[in-house]
Amino acid sequence: MAREFTRHPSPWMIGAVFTGTLIARIAVGDWQATDALIPLVVVATFPLTEWVIHVTVLHWRPRHLGPITLDSELAVKHRAHHTDPRDIPLVFIPTRSLIFTIAALLAIALLAFPRLGLGLTFLLTITTLGLLYEWTHYLIHTDYKPKHALYRAIWRNHRHHHYKNEHYWFTVTTSGTADRLLGTAPDPAEVPTSPTARHLHAS
Structure with a gap:
């Protein structure tokens, strides 16, 4: 299972940035109390960030301005992912x-923080979460069966999103904290099975 995971580009790309950032962070030093605060804030807000990206970016409905179609690769690929959730790539x-995304995060890390060390701490936190996201999302879409309660809740939420109703259960790496906060974690027994869960935005 891990061998299949490492056959794809994104784990290697994120892992390379993580490794380079870790080396740079150790070399820079200058550890301060805010270096502990940044990971706490990023991790605490990650479920909400994940929800917002899923709803607004991945589930983006193509818009048309005359002959121009406003769409993104992320939205296009995500629609294909819903069509065939078991297509691992x-x-x-x-x-x-x-x-x-990596270029944007590098720019933020280097330009948006008052000191280099803090920016690197931010980037280290983000790449750690990125690897966690890719691994969790990959695992959910394999035949691996949950063995622990926390992962079972995460697995169930995302499976509901793909096979029950695409309008709910938007978190991927958490057990639905943001979904409960934002009203997208209903009782699955009370939600009708959507005919468009496999074909986003179809009428």
């Missing part, structure tokens, strides 16, 4: 989109 962040 579609589980991972698309390479081109990931390159742009």
Whole structure:
């Protein structure tokens, strides 16, 4: 299972950034109390961030401005992922989109923080969560069966999103904290099975 995971580009790309950032962070030093605060804030807000990205970016409905179609690779690939949730390459962040994302995160780490060490701490936290996201999402879409309660809750939520109703259960790596907060974690028994869960935005 891990061997299949490492056959895809995104774990290697995120892992390379993580490794380089870790080496740079140790070399820079300058550890301060805020270096502990940044991971706490990022991890605490990650379920909400994940929910917002899933709803607004991945479930983006193509818009048309005259002859121009406003769409993104992430949204296109995510629609394909819903069509065939067991197509493993579609589980991972698309390479081109990931390159742009990494470039943006590097810019934020280098320019948006008052000191380099703090920016590197931010980037180290984000890449750690990125690897966790890719592994969890991959595992959910394999035949691996949950053995522990926490992962079982995460697995169940995302399976409901794909096979029950695409309008609910948007978190992937958490057990639905943001979904409960934002009203997208109903009782599955009370939610009708959506005819468009496999074909997003179809009428």
